[in-house]
Amino acid sequence: MAGSSNLVDSGRISTAFGIKGWLKIQSFTEPADNLFSYSPWWIKTAHGVKAVEVDEFKPHGKGYVAHLKGVDDRDLAASYTGVTIAIERDALPELDDGEYYWHQLQGLAVFSEFDGQRVRLGAVKRLLETGANDVLVVQADDQSIDKRERLIPYVPDDYVLNVDLETGEMTVYWDPEF
Numbered sequence: 001m002a003g004s005s006n007l008v009d010s011g012r013i014s015t016a017f018g019i020k021g022w023l024k025i026q027s028f029t030e031p032a033d034n035l036f037s038y039s040p041w042w043i044k045t046a047h048g049v050k051a052v053e054v055d056e057f058k059p060h061g062k063g064y065v066a067h068l069k070g071v072d073d074r075d076l077a078a079s080y081t082g083v084t085i086a087i088e089r090d091a092l093p094e095l096d097d098g099e100y101y102w103h104q105l106q107g108l109a110v111f112s113e114f115d116g117q118r119v120r121l122g123a124v125k126r127l128l129e130t131g132a133n134d135v136l137v138v139q140a141d142d143q144s145i146d147k148r149e150r151l152i153p154y155v156p157d158d159y160v161l162n163v164d165l166e167t168g169e170m171t172v173y174w175d176p177e178f
Contacts, residue, residue, distance in 0.1 A: 007042050007049070008092065008103050011035045011085035016077035017065045023077050025057070025064045025085070033059075036066070038087040045083055098156065100163060102127045102134075108170045110138045110152075113161065119145045119176050127154065136160075136172075145176055 014024045027035040040051035057066035071077050092101065110121045125139040134154040140147045152174050153159050162171040 006089050007044075007086035008089050008101070009044075009084050010038070010087045011041075013043070013080045013083045013085060014063075015081050016074050017060070019074045020067070021071040021073055021077045022065045022067050023071075023080055024060070025066050027064065032064070035085070035087075036064070038091050042086040042088070043080065043083045044086060045080075049086070100165075104165060105136070105154075105163070105170070108163070108165075108168055109141075109143075110136070110170050110172055112172050112174045112176050114173060114175050117176075118171075121145065121150055121172070121174065121176065124170065125149075136170075150174070150178065 010028050012026045012028075014026050016022070017024045025035070027033070029035045036054060036057050040053050042049050043052055052071075053069045054066050055069045057064055068077075068080075071080070095101065105124050106126060108124045110124060112119050112121050120141075120143050122138045122140040122144040125137045128135040128137060128151070136150075136152045136154050138150040138152055140149060152172055159172050159174060160170065161173055162169075164170070
């Protein structure tokens, strides 16, 4: 299974913005501004993980800019460049049955049931957002039928037949030749 940490990566600080300590923020949440409804943010720096509090934010271009409490100059803000923003798993809202957060799917073993056969394709490495539907990136592992990476549309009932978080397995309807 994917990591058992209580933190979920939910965004990234890309760079400093302006001279008063503001930061450009890339959100991984949907919708993107949901990131700002969580407090504290846990930032993963080279020196460990620490809690920070956002005291102001606003849309900027295709993303957001935010100000962290106590970060009031560009030099200090620049020290956060490239840092991952995480939130506490317990702070995430409960989803309806059959809905999953991406972090829950990452690491699941993927088995294909196709033409009466069940074979292991690998494990979910990550997901891609394509617009039409999300796509599973399934990476081969030492138990898979071959060493190929596969891109499988995340379309429940069509391609994704079952997700079992308890066993850490996902069953898909996918031709192993693809």
